[in-house]
Amino acid sequence: MTVLNQQIAEVQFDLDLIKKYNxxxxxxxxxxxxxxxxxxxxxxxxxxxxxxYFDESKDKPLSLYFHIPFCDTLCFFCACNKxxxxxxxxxxxxxxxxxxxxxxxxxxxxxxRVVEQMHFGGGTPTFLTHPQLKRLMAMIxxxxxxxxxxxxxxxxxxxxxxxxxxxxQLLVDLGFNRFSMGVQDVQEKVQKAVNRIQPIxxxxxxxxxxxxxxxxxxxxxxxxxxxxxxxESFKDTLxxxxxxxxxxxxxxxxxxxxxxxxxxxxxxxADLPSADEKLSILKMTIQDLTDAGYVYIGMDHFAKxxxxxxxxxxxxxxxxxxxxYTTHAECDLLxxxxxxxxxxxxxxxxNNKNLDAYYQQIELGQIPIMKGYQLNQDDRIRKxxxxxxxxxxxxxxxxxxxLFDVDFNxxxxxxxxxxxxxxxxxxxxxxxxxxxxxxxxxxxxxxxCMVFDYHLRSQTEQxxxxxx
Numbered sequence: 001m002t003v004l005n006q007q008i009a010e011v012q013f014d015l016d017l018i019k020k021y022n023x024x025x026x027x028x029x030x031x032x033x034x035x036x037x038x039x040x041x042x043x044x045x046x047x048x049x050x051x052x053y054f055d056e057s058k059d060k061p062l063s064l065y066f067h068i069p070f071c072d073t074l075c076f077f078c079a080c081n082k083x084x085x086x087x088x089x090x091x092x093x094x095x096x097x098x099x100x101x102x103x104x105x106x107x108x109x110x111x112x113r114v115v116e117q118m119h120f121g122g123g124t125p126t127f128l129t130h131p132q133l134k135r136l137m138a139m140i141x142x143x144x145x146x147x148x149x150x151x152x153x154x155x156x157x158x159x160x161x162x163x164x165x166x167x168x169q170l171l172v173d174l175g176f177n178r179f180s181m182g183v184q185d186v187q188e189k190v191q192k193a194v195n196r197i198q199p200i201x202x203x204x205x206x207x208x209x210x211x212x213x214x215x216x217x218x219x220x221x222x223x224x225x226x227x228x229x230x231x232e233s234f235k236d237t238l239x240x241x242x243x244x245x246x247x248x249x250x251x252x253x254x255x256x257x258x259x260x261x262x263x264x265x266x267x268x269x270a271d272l273p274s275a276d277e278k279l280s281i282l283k284m285t286i287q288d289l290t291d292a293g294y295v296y297i298g299m300d301h302f303a304k305x306x307x308x309x310x311x312x313x314x315x316x317x318x319x320x321x322x323x324x325y326t327t328h329a330e331c332d333l334l335x336x337x338x339x340x341x342x343x344x345x346x347x348x349x350x351n352n353k354n355l356d357a358y359y360q361q362i363e364l365g366q367i368p369i370m371k372g373y374q375l376n377q378d379d380r381i382r383k384x385x386x387x388x389x390x391x392x393x394x395x396x397x398x399x400x401x402x403l404f405d406v407d408f409n410x411x412x413x414x415x416x417x418x419x420x421x422x423x424x425x426x427x428x429x430x431x432x433x434x435x436x437x438x439x440x441x442x443x444x445x446x447x448x449c450m451v452f453d454y455h456l457r458s459q460t461e462q463x464x465x466x467x468x
Contacts, residue, residue, distance in 0.1 A: 011296040012439040013283040017425055024464040025301060025446045025456070028390055029322045030348065030370065031383040032373060032455045033065065034341065037350055041372030043361075046342075046349040049374075050108040053345035063117040063328055064144065066098070066136070067337030069241070069355065070127040072162065075196045076266045077184070077254055078227060081339040081353055082123045085224040091132050097362045099139050101336050101351075104311040104367050106143035115146050117328040120176075126163055130170055137174045146175065153182060153216070153328055161198055166356075168206065174212040178188060179210045180219040185226055186237045193227040193271060200240050207244050214443040216306060217247040222280045225254035227271035233290065234281045249294065249302045250324065251285055255465035272379045280467065298390060298445055301325050318391040325391065338368075346375040378454060381406065386449045389445075393437035393445065418451050 026033045028353040055276055056368040059212045067081070074084035083090075118140075118152045128136065140146065155178035156171060163181070171179075185191060186200045203220075210218050220241055224234055241249070256272060258264040273281065285295065294302040295310045301324060312318035319326055321333060322341055352358040361368035375383065381404045388395050391418040397408040409416065418436070422428050427441030428448065437445060446467040449455055 009040060010439045011442040013286055014440045017440055020467050021444045021447045022466055024467045025467050026464050028386050028449055031386045036370040036455045037373045039371045043367045043369045046367060046369045049345055049347045054110050058112060061116040061331045062113045063331035063333045064115055065119050065335035065340055067121055067340040068125040069123040069338050071124045072127060074263055076194045076263045079261045090128055091128055095135060095358050098337055100362050102139055102143050105334060105336055111145060113145060114468060115144050117153045117331055121324055122157060123160045124154050126158045145210060160202040163206045165209050168209040175447060177216045179215055181206060182221045184223045186240050187233050189228045190226050204244055221244040221247040222251045222395045223254045225278045227267055229273050231280050235284055238285060238288050247304050247307045250300055252300050297325055320387060320390055348373045382452050382454060385452045389449050391443055393442055395435040397433055415451050
């Protein structure tokens with residue numbers, strides 16, 4: 001059996017290759033990426049798409065996303081769409097408008113469509129008080145067909161600083177069975193520099209409470225490249241987090257872009273680890289997590305071998321969407337709340353990012369779409385290729401040819417020529433039927449995907465973070 005006919009199980013850190021290819025590029029939680037969306041796609045196009053599509057697609061499962069933009073405190077590293085406030089009653093006003101959006105969106109969705117997957121993101125969803133959480137779930141239950149058995153995959157991002165045992169118990173009672181929590185770093189000096197004081201004991205208590213209540217999986221987010229981080233300090237952070245045994249970890253590279261994200265101006269650039277130190281931290285992170293038994297899924301994500309993500313990658317069903325890697329990306333995604341993005345029938349629809357504008361559109365009786373994009377056939381082909389490469393580190397040319405009725409080598413002659421340098425550097429291996437990403441290429445999968453990104457040719461690098 002040749003290496004082209006087997007899945008490469010490991011990931012390898014090659015410093016020279018990483019330095020050579022450490023450019024900026026998309027994370028490919030969507031294709032095309034959000035920078036391609038245009039403001040000629042508005043509520044009218046969104047409604048027409050849903051009406052036309054759902055008339056013929058009544059039984060396909062549904063995924064729901066709800067964006068809760070509020071945070072109690074502002075983390076200086078954050079690049080999310082959020083509003084820092086101590087006033088919990090602001091969420092009451094937000095829920096008033098969100099309820100109206102839910103009513104308008106749900107009116108376009110067949111009642112029998114089962115919600116297999118649901119996610120609350122933010123901001124900080126646990127900013128909501130217990131009555132507010134109950135109210136939101138009642139609103140959703142009223143208008144959508146939620147599951148109440150083990151088929152459901154309902155997740156929420158929680159802040160361990162706000163996740164008291166009774167809060168987690170409430171979330172479980174409301175139907176959530178997957179939990180994700182930001183930790184970023186456990187060192188006090190780092191936490192002070194980014195304005196997120198979170199003792200490891202709070203995180204441990206939250207994980208234990210989730211586990212006690214039968215959570216399907218627990219994810220922990222870490223960030224490398226934050227101020228005052230060193231190789232030794234982050235190794236200690238990893239040791240402490242591994243001891244908590246989360247099912248999944250996301251270890252992100254901090255992208256310092258203060259010209260785009262105002263809070264980052266409070267982080268002193270002189271306090272950030274050097275580029276070489278960051279690469280040393282990354283190499284150590286991969287080694288320590290794989291030594292601890294975690295599987296490298298791809299693009300900053302790790303999971304235990306028995307986790308659904310690892311199993312889906314092994315059996316070829318893993319996919320990728322706005323929440324990262326998922327086992328439910330075949331579901332249509334209907335997203336609600338400020339800045340949220342839906343994907344239905346090969347059409348993206350993004351809500352207004354500005355809260356006041358979001359409110360104003362809803363007051364006018366409009367679904368608050370600000371922009372979107374309808375995929376053409378070329379987009380669909382490239383989307384499938386990028387999905388296959390980013391999720392499975394391989395590409396079957398005949399699969400693409402059969403799905404889209406194209407001659408792969410002819411259609412992608414330019415891209416195949418560009419890939420020759422990747423093959424010469426050992427990032428990929430090719431034969432007449434397949435493209436296989438090597439162990440060295442897995443860390444640089446974004447670069448390989450970028451070759452097939454048609455829209456990237458007209459975009460500037462400043463819109464994206466470094467690939468490593």
